[in-house]
Amino acid sequence: MFITKMSLGRRTFLHGMGATVALPLLEAMVPAFTATAKTAANPQLRFGGVYVPHGVILDQWIPKTVGAGFDFTPILKPLEPFRDSLVVVSNLARGGGNNHAVSCAAWLTGAVAKPTEAEDVRVGTSIDQAVANRIGQDAPFPSLELATEDFTGFVGGCSTGYSCAYMNTISWATPSSPLPMEINPRVVFDRLFGRPGSAAQRRARMAKDKSILDSVTEDVNRLRGWLGSRDRVRLSEYLDNVREIERRIERMEAQHGT
Secondary structure (H helix, E strand, O other): OOOOOOOOOOOEEEEEEEEEOOOOOOHHOOOOOHHHHHOOOOOOOOOOOOOOOOOHHHHHOOOOOOOOOOOOOOOOOOHHHHHHHHHOOOOOOOOOOOOOOHHHHHHHHOOOOOOEOOOOOOOOOOHHHHHHHHOOOOOOOOOOEOOOOOOOOOOOOOEEOOOOHHHHHEEEOOOOEEOEEEOOOOHHHHHHHOOOOOHHHHHHHHHHOOOOHHHHHHHHHHHHOOOOOHHHHHHHHHHHHHHHHHHHHHHHHHHOOO
C-alpha cells in the first residue's frame, strides 16, 4: 500500500507583501489514518464575551422556569436547537445598585469594583483572560479586546464614586490592570493579517493593491495545487469571507473619510 496524502501544518500561513493570512482547518492537515483529535489540526476551543452596555428587556431574555426543561423566551428562541449545549445564567447583579461602572466591571470578573475615582482601581481578573492564559498562548494574539465606542477619553469618575477605568473596558489582566479596547476595525484587521501603519499608509496601500488577499495570490495558487476538491472549496469560501470583511471596512472608511 502506498500512502501519498500529505500533512499540511495547522500553523501554515499564506505570506505576501508583509501580510499573513492564517488558514482554516483543512482535511489536508490531518495525516492519513490519524484521528483529528490527536493532531495539530484538532479544532481549537474559543471563548467570546459580548457586553451590551445600554441594557436589555430582561423578561424577554430570562426564562420563567428553571432547570433543563425551561421554556425559551422570544429572544432566546433561535438558540432552542442547541438546548443540550446551552446554560442560561442570571441573578449575577453585584453591589452598587443601578451603576454602569459596577455592572461593566462585574460582567466578566464576577467581582465588586472598588469605589474610587483615582488610579487605585481594583475589581478582579476577567474570565476571558483566565481562558486566554490557559488555551490562548499558542495563538499570535491570546485575546482580542474590541469595542464599538471609545470611552478612553474619560478620566476621573464616570459614575459617582467610581473611576472611568471600570467603564473603559470589560477585560482585566489582573484585578488592577484593565486592558484597552480597540474600536477601529481596520486596526484590528491589520493586526490580525499584518501590514500595520498610520491611516495615511493604509490608504496608500489600499490605493496600490486594494486587498491583503491580492498580495498572497501566489501562495494561494501554489497551495490549491496540493489540496483535494473539498479543501479547495473550503479555502475559497474562507478567503471570500476575508475579502468581504475587507470590502465592508473599506466602505465604512470611504463613508467616514478615514
